[in-house]
Amino acid sequence: GVRLMEILKQNQNDTMTVEDQVMIIYTVVSKHLMDIPVDAIKRFEKEFLIYLNEQHSEIGTAIRETKDLNDDIIKNLEAAIAAFKAQFSVDVDQLSIV
Secondary structure (H helix, E strand, O other), X not given: OHHHHHHHOOOOOOOOOHHHHHHHHHHHHOOOOOOOOHHHHXXXXXXXXXXXXXXXXXXXXXXXHHOOOOXXXXXXXXXXXXXXXXHOOOOHHHOOOO
């Protein structure tokens, strides 16, 4: 719930393509962010979408063109999530202390 709320927060002038929304919401609801601290979620989202658009643009293109999240797209998205998470690091010095 908290991670999804962080993802859904958007600045008024920030726009996001439908395919980017689909990819990041899939990542959250599939519980791929459970090991990411809430304070790092927005940075994860920003860097992950850059990564997807630069390294795996075919995933977003397939979502946009098919208007679907079929098994092939999910398989590719799952692989991209795993690859990105393997290189994403959380800087504990930048996290809020509650």
